[in-house]
Amino acid sequence: MVAVESQMLALGTEAPAFSLPDPEGQQHSLADEASAFLVMFICNHCPFVKHVREELARIGRDYAARGVAIYAINSNDINKHPSDSPDNMKIEAETWGYTFPYLFDESQQVAQAYRAACTPDFYVFDADKRLTYRGQLDDSRPSNARPVDGHDLRAALDAVLESNPPPSEQKPSIGCNIKWAPGNEPDYF
Numbered sequence: 001m002v003a004v005e006s007q008m009l010a011l012g013t014e015a016p017a018f019s020l021p022d023p024e025g026q027q028h029s030l031a032d033e034a035s036a037f038l039v040m041f042i043c044n045h046c047p048f049v050k051h052v053r054e055e056l057a058r059i060g061r062d063y064a065a066r067g068v069a070i071y072a073i074n075s076n077d078i079n080k081h082p083s084d085s086p087d088n089m090k091i092e093a094e095t096w097g098y099t100f101p102y103l104f105d106e107s108q109q110v111a112q113a114y115r116a117a118c119t120p121d122f123y124v125f126d127a128d129k130r131l132t133y134r135g136q137l138d139d140s141r142p143s144n145a146r147p148v149d150g151h152d153l154r155a156a157l158d159a160v161l162e163s164n165p166p167p168s169e170q171k172p173s174i175g176c177n178i179k180w181a182p183g184n185e186p187d188y189f
Contacts, residue, residue, distance in 0.1 A: 003048075005172040006122075007115040007188055008134055015039065015129040016113035020073065020103035023090035028071065028101045030129070035067030036160040037125040038153075041116040041178065042102075043076045044092045045083045048175035049119050051142040055150045056120075057097040063157055070100035075111035076119075077181040084179075108184045115188050118175035124156045124166075132156065132166040136173045 015037055019029040030037065040056065042049045049056075060070055076084040086104050093102045105111055114123060124133035133156030140146040152171065159166050180186070 003174050004118040004177040005174055006134060006136075007117045008170070008172055009115045009123065009131060011131050011134075011166070013131040015123070015125045015131070016110065018073075018103075018105075018110045018113070020105055020110060021086075022101050022103055023086040023093070028103055030071070031069040033127070034069035035127055036063075036069070036157060037129060038063065038068055038070045038157065039114065039123040039125070040070075040072045041075060041111060041114070041119055041121040042072050043074045043081070043084045043119045043176075043179075044088050045076075045081055046119040046176040047142045051140065052120060052137050052148050052150075053092075053096045055137065055148045057099070059150050059153065059157075060098055060100045064099060066161055068157060068161070072098065072100055072102045073105050073110060073116075074102065075105040075108050075116065076179040077108070077184075078106075079181070080179045108178070108181060111178055112184075112186050115186070116178060117188075118173060118177055120175050121173050122153055124153070124160060126160050132160055133170060134173075135170040139171075141174065
């Protein structure tokens with residue numbers, strides 16, 4: 001397991017648009033309007049994601065009800081990691097109760113547009129689709145005993161929904177590196 005930190009895309013960046021399929025082949029795009037937007041880069045096999053997936057499902061339920069458009073994106077090369085295939089993504093979403101679209105970024109272009117580096121990697125955008133938060137879910141890791149409560153991400157979402165400034169301290173997310181296809185390695189490392 002190689003731990004990598006997120007690249008901390010510049011605050012204020014406009015959310016890159018995307019149109020990606022879910023495991024059933026249905027295309028999903030960034031919504032035109034929402035109270036806020038949450039884009040998460042996750043995958044099935046990563047120990048960091050496995051450690052937090054129950055909290056991801058809770059966040060999905062809690063914040064979709066408050067008008068947040070939520071998307072999870074898997075950008076891993078499935079030739080290297082067949083456990084991250086769309087068929088397995090469907091099983092993962094059903095098993096853990098993901099109520100948000102879980103999308104497959106086969107070309108890895110969306111991950112590059114967001115400067116995503118690891119799984120999980122989190123991005124919160126306001127109603128104008130401007131980045132207000134990029135960072136960790138919370139301080140919990142598979143190797144420590146801290147609770148998985150989504151504190152940092154929840155605080156960022158609450159700030160946007162309550163029209164408050166974003167958290168001043170934003171710690172990078174830490175997780176497994178995105179598994180890039182040969183020739184797709186981004187230039188931001």
